[in-house]
Amino acid sequence: MATDTVVVQHAAVDGGCCKKGPGYATPLEAMAGPRESLIYVTCIYTGTGTEKPDYLATVDVDPSSPTYSKVIHRLPMPYIGDELHHSGWNACSSCHDDPSTARRFLVLPSLVSGRIYAIDTQKEPRAPTLHKFVDPKDIIAKTGLAYPHTAHCLASGDILVSCLGDKDGKAEGNGFLLLDSDFNVKGRWEKPGHSPLFGYDFWYQPRHKTMISTSWGAPAAFTKGFDLQHVSDGLYGRHLHVYSWPDGELKQTLDLGNTGLLPLEIRFLHDPSRDTGFVGCALTSNMVRFFQNPDGSWSHELSISVKPFKVQNWILPEMPGLITDFLISLDDRFLYLANWLHGDIRQYNIEDPTNPRLMGQVWVGGLVQKGSTVVVEADDGSTYQVDVPEVQGNQLRGGPQMIQLSLDGKRLYVTNSLFSTWDRQFYPELVQKGGHILQIDVNNEKGGLALNQKFFVDFGTEPDGPSLAHEMRYPGGDCTSDIWI
Numbered sequence: 001m002a003t004d005t006v007v008v009q010h011a012a013v014d015g016g017c018c019k020k021g022p023g024y025a026t027p028l029e030a031m032a033g034p035r036e037s038l039i040y041v042t043c044i045y046t047g048t049g050t051e052k053p054d055y056l057a058t059v060d061v062d063p064s065s066p067t068y069s070k071v072i073h074r075l076p077m078p079y080i081g082d083e084l085h086h087s088g089w090n091a092c093s094s095c096h097d098d099p100s101t102a103r104r105f106l107v108l109p110s111l112v113s114g115r116i117y118a119i120d121t122q123k124e125p126r127a128p129t130l131h132k133f134v135d136p137k138d139i140i141a142k143t144g145l146a147y148p149h150t151a152h153c154l155a156s157g158d159i160l161v162s163c164l165g166d167k168d169g170k171a172e173g174n175g176f177l178l179l180d181s182d183f184n185v186k187g188r189w190e191k192p193g194h195s196p197l198f199g200y201d202f203w204y205q206p207r208h209k210t211m212i213s214t215s216w217g218a219p220a221a222f223t224k225g226f227d228l229q230h231v232s233d234g235l236y237g238r239h240l241h242v243y244s245w246p247d248g249e250l251k252q253t254l255d256l257g258n259t260g261l262l263p264l265e266i267r268f269l270h271d272p273s274r275d276t277g278f279v280g281c282a283l284t285s286n287m288v289r290f291f292q293n294p295d296g297s298w299s300h301e302l303s304i305s306v307k308p309f310k311v312q313n314w315i316l317p318e319m320p321g322l323i324t325d326f327l328i329s330l331d332d333r334f335l336y337l338a339n340w341l342h343g344d345i346r347q348y349n350i351e352d353p354t355n356p357r358l359m360g361q362v363w364v365g366g367l368v369q370k371g372s373t374v375v376v377e378a379d380d381g382s383t384y385q386v387d388v389p390e391v392q393g394n395q396l397r398g399g400p401q402m403i404q405l406s407l408d409g410k411r412l413y414v415t416n417s418l419f420s421t422w423d424r425q426f427y428p429e430l431v432q433k434g435g436h437i438l439q440i441d442v443n444n445e446k447g448g449l450a451l452n453q454k455f456f457v458d459f460g461t462e463p464d465g466p467s468l469a470h471e472m473r474y475p476g477g478d479c480t481s482d483i484w485i
Helices: 002-018 027-031 136-143 228-232 420-426 428-433
Strands: 038-044 055-060 071-076 105-109 116-120 129-134 146-153 159-165 175-179 185-188 202-205 210-213 239-244 250-255 263-268 276-281 286-292 298-305 309-312 323-328 334-339 344-349 357-363 375-377 403-405 411-414 436-442 449-451 468-473
Touching: 105 146, 105 159, 129 136, 136 146, 136 175, 136 185, 146 202, 159 202, 202 263, 210 263, 239 263, 239 298, 250 298, 263 323, 276 323, 286 323, 323 403, 334 403, 357 449, 403 468, 420 428, 436 468
Parallel strands: none
Antiparallel strands: 038 055, 038 468, 055 071, 105 116, 116 129, 146 159, 159 175, 175 185, 202 210, 210 239, 239 250, 263 276, 276 286, 286 298, 309 375, 323 334, 334 344, 344 357, 403 411, 411 436, 436 449
């Protein structure tokens, strides 16, 4: 088996030196790629009270540039009310051996309206343009799907998009939308009758002929704000769904139980020969590791637990960390997670995936920072709040949410908006004053995190008023959109 792996990897490297498809031949080659100079950021007015379309912001992240840490371009969408959320590419490293493809179009699914935009970043990377969009009426008519979320490119050139429900917001209607390379609706990816109970994120691993998806909740529930009763009512998920790849047959459902409520982001290790990965369970604030058994089935185990705070002056007596995003460095050495409510970002060494070790932690917001009405009650009965530093005179708003790591693993970018409805509920000041992007300096040798005081992108000063910043992508790809085969 080890010999086969070496042969496959060697072939991939050979293909990389002779062909010029998108991305990189291996994750380690990607790690040696050029430093990022631009970041594309989805920015949201939907749900904020500002009647303007959401937009894609281009941010200059080149320290030698006079516009460093500034928004240098804004591309508004043609409609109001989209709620741009996650993003993906039309082609990534999975197409590396195909010289006819290029990482040209950034795919922007709109979680609320159901539109899917294709943004051309190739003509002018600093000022991308709208190429076309997929009409939600067309998607519903041909597939019955709505509420699109995660988009991943496939080696075939097609684009796969997870959809969280039907047009009425019912979770039972969710599934996977397949678009061709020209963004035409091809149909559903999964076999008939093999739709998951809930949908959200997914990751495929061709060498193990597997795709695994996660489960947030019913759009009819989460679009109205978070209600704990909805969890009891069964409107939120706690399962992983294991599919055969690329066939779309639902082979296994893993029940994560009461310690795995609201499993959101999912990532395999980047090395395509590895048959393990992690999923962040938001409500119970646990990282769960999943892995393949010798018989080909899949299992899971609790890997990292973020202890809830005992708090005063909040809606509940205990506050979960709420792990809303995490990622894995391209060399599979470190895992980073964001606790949106607590306000901290953590770095774990996962060189031994069965034994993660906490290596760094930094506080960049949260509900228990000094100045908040909420206080944490310690075991001895005393109370405290967390000291969160200012950046360039700005008090940090909200909590750390989406994160993106530089290819070399030395810079971690952080936004603070989760979903406009939930932002209004938990961080009303964030909606009033706008989001921001921070940069965390990473020690990726010995471990450690530090807030960079030279970098601050303030979306509270946007021309059309404060906006919310969500997911980030580099023009050259990154560790949460590229999949190797």
